[in-house]
Structures are given as C-alpha cells and as structure tokens.
Amino acid sequence: MEKFFDCNNVAYPEFTKGSVVSCKATKGAFPENSVYTLVLAVSGEKKPQPGQFYMLHPLKSDTLLGRPISVFHFEQKKGFVEITFLILVKGIGTKELSALQKDDEISILGPLGNVFRKPENGKALIIGCGIGIAHVAGFAESLKDKTYDFYASFRSGKYGLEYIKPDKLVITTDDGSEGIKGMLPTALSVETLKDNNYSAVYVCGPAPLLEYVKQISEEAGIVCYLSMESRMACGVGVCLGCTIDTTEGNKRCCKDGPVFDSRIIKFPQFKDSFSSKTVTQKKPLDEEPDLSITIKGVRFENPLIGSSGTFGFGTEYSPVFDVNRLGGIASKGLTIEPRQGNSGIRLWETPSGLMNSIGLQNPGIPHFIENELPKMLKLKPVTIANLSGSTLESYIEGAKLLDKTEVPIIELNISCPNVAAGGASFGMTCELADQAVSTIRALTKKPLIVKLTPQSPDLINVALQCIKSGADAISLCNSFQGVAIDIERGVPVFDKIKAGFGGPAVRPIAMRLIYELCTEINKLQESKRVPIVAIGGVEKWEDVVEFIMCGATAVAVGTNTFANPFTMIECIDGLSAFMKRKGYKNLSEIRGLALEGSLLK
Numbered sequence: 001m002e003k004f005f006d007c008n009n010v011a012y013p014e015f016t017k018g019s020v021v022s023c024k025a026t027k028g029a030f031p032e033n034s035v036y037t038l039v040l041a042v043s044g045e046k047k048p049q050p051g052q053f054y055m056l057h058p059l060k061s062d063t064l065l066g067r068p069i070s071v072f073h074f075e076q077k078k079g080f081v082e083i084t085f086l087i088l089v090k091g092i093g094t095k096e097l098s099a100l101q102k103d104d105e106i107s108i109l110g111p112l113g114n115v116f117r118k119p120e121n122g123k124a125l126i127i128g129c130g131i132g133i134a135h136v137a138g139f140a141e142s143l144k145d146k147t148y149d150f151y152a153s154f155r156s157g158k159y160g161l162e163y164i165k166p167d168k169l170v171i172t173t174d175d176g177s178e179g180i181k182g183m184l185p186t187a188l189s190v191e192t193l194k195d196n197n198y199s200a201v202y203v204c205g206p207a208p209l210l211e212y213v214k215q216i217s218e219e220a221g222i223v224c225y226l227s228m229e230s231r232m233a234c235g236v237g238v239c240l241g242c243t244i245d246t247t248e249g250n251k252r253c254c255k256d257g258p259v260f261d262s263r264i265i266k267f268p269q270f271k272d273s274f275s276s277k278t279v280t281q282k283k284p285l286d287e288e289p290d291l292s293i294t295i296k297g298v299r300f301e302n303p304l305i306g307s308s309g310t311f312g313f314g315t316e317y318s319p320v321f322d323v324n325r326l327g328g329i330a331s332k333g334l335t336i337e338p339r340q341g342n343s344g345i346r347l348w349e350t351p352s353g354l355m356n357s358i359g360l361q362n363p364g365i366p367h368f369i370e371n372e373l374p375k376m377l378k379l380k381p382v383t384i385a386n387l388s389g390s391t392l393e394s395y396i397e398g399a400k401l402l403d404k405t406e407v408p409i410i411e412l413n414i415s416c417p418n419v420a421a422g423g424a425s426f427g428m429t430c431e432l433a434d435q436a437v438s439t440i441r442a443l444t445k446k447p448l449i450v451k452l453t454p455q456s457p458d459l460i461n462v463a464l465q466c467i468k469s470g471a472d473a474i475s476l477c478n479s480f481q482g483v484a485i486d487i488e489r490g491v492p493v494f495d496k497i498k499a500g501f502g503g504p505a506v507r508p509i510a511m512r513l514i515y516e517l518c519t520e521i522n523k524l525q526e527s528k529r530v531p532i533v534a535i536g537g538v539e540k541w542e543d544v545v546e547f548i549m550c551g552a553t554a555v556a557v558g559t560n561t562f563a564n565p566f567t568m569i570e571c572i573d574g575l576s577a578f579m580k581r582k583g584y585k586n587l588s589e590i591r592g593l594a595l596e597g598s599l600l601k
C-alpha cells in the first residue's frame with residue numbers, strides 16, 4: 001500500500017489541484033477587503049495537521065511560484081478535504097489568491113512544515129497577531145476546549161476567532177475598536193505568564209511580537225514555540241532559500257519549521273531587511289517633480305525613450321496613445337541601403353520574453369531622411385536616429401547623411417545581434433569599438449549615443465573605450481542572444497540560428513550590467529562621466545526607478561510596448577507619483593542612489 005503519512009502521522013506533501021469552494025472578504029478585518037477567506041476542496045483523504053501550510057498557486061497566475069499559506073481550518077468531507085485559508089492581501093501573489101472565484105482550479109503543494117507540539121499537561125497560552133491568527137487558530141481548534149487561553153492582537157477589528165474555544169480570550173487592538181486598546185504588551189507581560197502558570201506558549205505574528213514573546217516566556221521559564229516566516233520557493237527543503245538564523249546554525253523554515261523552539265531563534269532576523277542602508281525621509285512634494293534629463297545639452301521632458309526597433313518611426317502608436325508624452329523616440333535601426341531583413345521565423349515568444357530575428361529591415365537612410373524624419377521631428381519627444389551598418393564604410397556614409405539633417409541625436413548601433421556582417425562585432429572588443437566610435441565622432445558634432453551589446457566578454461572596458469573615443473552617452477543593452485529549437489523538426493527555429501532576446505526575462509541581467517557600468521563610470525573624473533541609457537526588460541515604473549537608482553539617466557522600453565502599448569506612459573506617471581510621494585524634486589536626487597560610494601551627477 002502507498003505510504004501517505006510519516007511516523008508522526010503527518011501527511012507527506014502532494015502536488016495536486018484544489019478547486020475553489022468560495023473566496024470572500026473576511027468580515028471584521030480592517031481595512032475592508034484586506035483579508036480573504038478562501039475555501040478549497042482537495043480530493044483524497046490526506047488531512048493536514050493543524051499548523052501546517054500549503055504552497056498555493058492559481059493556475060492562471062503572473063507569479064512563477066506559489067505562496068505559503070497556513071491551514072486555518074479543515075473538515076473531512078466525503079471523498080475530499082475542505083481546507084480554509086485566511087489570506088492577507090500583500091502583493092501580487094496574495095492579490096491573485098484573493099481574486100479566485102468559485103470552481104477556479106488552483107495548484108497546491110502540501111501539507112508542508114512541522115506542527116506545534118501539543119502541551120503535555122496544564123494550560124497553554126496561544127497568541128496570534130494580525131494574519132498570524134490563521135496559523136495558531138488551527139492549532140487551538142485541535143486542542144480540547146478551555147485548555148488554553150488565547151490572546152489575539154490586531155491593528156483594528158477582529159477576525160479568525162470563530163473556531164476557537166479558549167478558557168480566556170483577550171483581544172487587543174491598536175485603535176481600541178475591540179478589546180483592550182494598545183498592542184500585545186499592554187495586556188501580556190512576564191507577570192501574566194508567571195501568574196497563570198502556563199505550560200507552554202505558542203505564537204505567530206510579526207517578528208517584533210515574536211521577539212517580545214520569546215523574551216518574556218524565557219524570562220518566565222516557560223517553553224515557547226514560535227511560528228516563523230520566510231520567503232519560500234520549493235516549500236520542501238531543497239532550495240535553501242528560506243533559512244532562519246538559529247543558535248544551531250541555519251534552519252529551513254519550510255521543512256525544519258515553521259515552528260521552532262524560541263530558545264534557538266536569534267533576533268533580529270535579517271532575511272527581509274534588505275540592507276541596513278536607509279535613505280533620509282523627505283516630505284512629500286506639493287508640486288509636480290521635474291522629470292527632465294539632458295544628454296549632451298539636449299533636453300528630454302522625461303527619461304522614457306521608445307527603444308529602437310520597437311517604436312517604428314514614432315507615429316505608428318499615435319492612434320493608441322499620446323506619443324508626445326514620451327521623452328524620446330529612437331528610430332528603427334537604419335542602414336545606408338534599404339534592407340529586407342532576415343528570412344524564416346522572425347519572432348518566438350518565451351516565458352516573459354521575446355526572441356527576434358528581424359535582421360535590420362529598414363527603408364535605408366536616404367528614404368528615412370526624406371520620409372520618416374520630418375514626421376518624427378514634428379513630434380515633441382527627442383528624435384534619435386539609430387545608425388546601423390555592416391561595414392565601417394557603410395556607417396561612415398550613413399553618419400555623413402544624418403549629420404546634414406536636423407536630427408538632434410545619433411545612436412550608433414554597434415550591437416545588432418541579427419546581422420551577419422558588422423553589427424554587433426564592432427561592439428565586441430575595445431579595438432573595434434574604438435575604430436567605429438572615433439571614426440563616426442570625427443564626422444559629426446551631433447550628440448552621439450553608442451549602443452552596446454551585452455554579449456561582449458569585455459563589455460565594461462568596451463563602454464569605457466567608447467567614452468574615450470568620443471561617445472557622449474552609452475545605451476545598454478541591445479538584445480541578448482538566444483537559441484530556440486523546433487523539437488518536432490529537430491532544427492533551430494531561426495534561419496540564422498541565434499536571435500535577439502529581450503523582454504522582462506532579461507531585466508535582472510541588464511540591471512547588473514548597468515550597475516557595473518555605472519560603478520565604473522563613477523570612478524572617472526566628473527568631467528569624463530557620460531549619461532547612460534538603460535535598456536532591458538522594462539515593464540513597470542518600478543523598473544525605471546531601479547535603473548535610475550543604479551545610475552541610469554534615461555531608460556528605454558523595447559519588447560514590453562508590444563505587450564502593453566501604455567508601458568511608457570504608465571512608467572512616466574508611476575515615476576512621477578513615486579517622486580512626489582518620496583519628496584524627490586528631480587531625478588538627480590535618485591540617480592545612482594543604490595551605487596556604493598559617491599553618486600553620479
């Protein structure tokens with residue numbers, strides 16, 4: 001017979017599906033609609049133990065991973081187990097869970113984690129704070145009625161107490177809306193513990209509360225069990241991402257916990273504190289922040305740029321939204337001769353990404369100058385002509401033509417991943433980059449942005465060389481390179497085998513490159529530093545803030561405009577609202593904030 005339970009009668013976890021019986025806002029929780037009660041039907045006989053948790057992941061989800069959620073209550077029904085969860089809406093994962101509808105299917109992994117050890121004799125004390133109630137209420141329900149006291153602590157209101165039957169129930173609320181006004185220490189001290197002669201203390205809640213209860217329990221000489229929280233990926237003890245700092249070394253919250261004897265837990269736990277560096281809090285602004293930037297004297301209304309090849313010639317998206325709100329628009333990559341681009345499949349979608357093999361299809365620079373440029377120049381955003389080529393001669397010819405036009409900025413693209421000759425190869429080494437940049441520099445006084453490939457093994461030195469050779473700014477990254485295979489035919493998807501790869505999937509790598517580049521630029525004399533245009537996977541305004549905090553002056557959006565044409569508008573609005581809320585008057589106040597040492601000017 002298949003073994004379902006371990007020697008403690010704890011069910012082994014199973015990766016299966018549950019179906020939603022109901023999902024409703026939890027009554028009594030404040031603010032309204034902040035906590036939801038989700039009831040799932042899970043087929044089979046495997047009951048969770050009180051205090052265990054499941055990784056819950058809606059089948060349709062924008063998150064990669066499930067979220068750990070404690071069993072609040074369960075009932076064995078005929079042929080299935082009905083499990084109730086309380087969910088505090090915090091970020092994207094819990095928002096998705098709270099939005100589930102009756103009969104929706106959801107992936108579940110569980111039951112997971114250890115369980116509270118039941119008191120052997122005497123009265124227990126159970127404490128839950130906020131959403132921590134979910135974890136301890138399930139345990140309380142499993143004890144005999146009135147064999148425990150229960151302290152519940154909330155900011156406001158109360159919820160999650162319907163199944164417990166304590167001897168004494170004490171509620172505290174910060175605002176006095178229920179029970180005693182104040183936080184838990186107002187109602188619970190060492191003396192309370194000693195006077196009641198509790199046999200054990202069980203607690204779940206935020207870290208400061210756990211630390212407080214640990215301290216008073218240990219002072220009173222009472223064994224105390226803490227239910228800890230940590231970020232989780234696997235839930236079964238393999239990824240080692242959820243470790244808790246203990247006197248016995250690292251312990252996995254998911255497998256060794258989440259319940260731990262308080263005596264081994266060290267506080268503070270630094271897992272979620274990111275770093276000790278904090279920024280000075282400023283007063284929110286009454287006025288609109290200044291989002292403008294300049295690149296070699298050319299003023300952009302804001303730092304958002306439509307990235308080359310993903311925004312056509314500026315007017316294609318005009319019927320969809322007001323493109324005049326953008327800071328800049330980079331034209332499709334332009335070569336001296338018209339190009340038809342690559343044969344075969346040109347687009348291949350990947351998880352959160354897009355591979356492309358367009359191959360610089362474009363009408364040629366003379367056609368651009370006569371037909372597209374005049375229209376682009378009529379738009380408010382700064383026009384950037386993306387100059388591409390296959391040989392140095394072709395770049396030279398193109399640069400000479402563009403130099404004679406009104407175009408305010410040239411972006412020298414020495415990074416196209418999709419052309420056989422030239423293209424990215426000029427961006428691969430310092431020598432070739434120097435050759436291309438110094439040659440074009442000598443031909444034009446127009447501001448020159450040099451667009452680099454992330455594929456160079458010597459990228460940072462190539463960028464520094466470009467600056468030495470006369471670049472007024474660097475844009476990074478052009479597309480990464482990827483390969484996709486058609487498994488039915490057993491051949492590469494793209495005729496040119498390798499293809500460009502962009503979209504949200506590449507963002508952390510692009511962020512790392514921008515961070516590294518800006519760190520190096522920071523070391524240059526102030527007069528030698530140049531602005532950086534960050535590109536790679538921008539999807540939301542938060543990504544723009546991240547890039548600017550890494551030192552970028554402007555941020556260009558590529559692939560995500562295809563998924564959501566409003567991406568750049570949402571980024572501008574979100575950036576502005578963020579700066580207003582945080583009291584940042586202009587972008588120089590956040591530029592380079594995340595870099596070590598002196599800040600970029």
Ligand SMILES: Cc1cc2nc3c(=O)[nH]c(=O)nc-3n(C[C@H](O)[C@H](O)[C@H](O)COP(=O)(O)OP(=O)(O)OC[C@H]3O[C@@H](n4cnc5c(N)ncnc54)[C@H](O)[C@@H]3O)c2cc1C
Binds near residue numbers: 113
């Ligand atoms: C064992 C255990 C039991 C839990 N039980 C419940 C419960 O019953 N009800 C409930 O509402 N919440 C519970 N949580 C917390 C819940 O898992 C997080 O609030 C949730 O993962 C946040 O995800 P998000 O996408 O909404 O938020 P985001 O902030 O967008 O999350 C981003 C990432 O951080 C992680 N994360 C953020 N906050 C936490 C946190 N406090 N704990 C763990 N990971 C976090 C997420 O898993 C995710 O990977 C429990 C956590 C653990 C570890």
Ligand SMILES: Cc1cc2nc3c(=O)[nH]c(=O)nc-3n(C[C@H](O)[C@H](O)[C@H](O)COP(=O)(O)O)c2cc1C
Binds near residue numbers: 333334501535538559
């Ligand atoms: C369909 C497509 C065509 C592109 N064409 C060009 C181009 O002509 N010139 C160029 O410099 N970059 C081109 N790129 C690269 C983008 O401008 C951008 O640098 C890259 O996609 C990374 O940004 P993202 O992750 O936001 O897409 C193209 C990208 C895509 C998806």
Ligand code: FES
Binds near residue numbers: 241242254
């Ligand atoms: S979540 Fe993977 S080890 Fe705990």
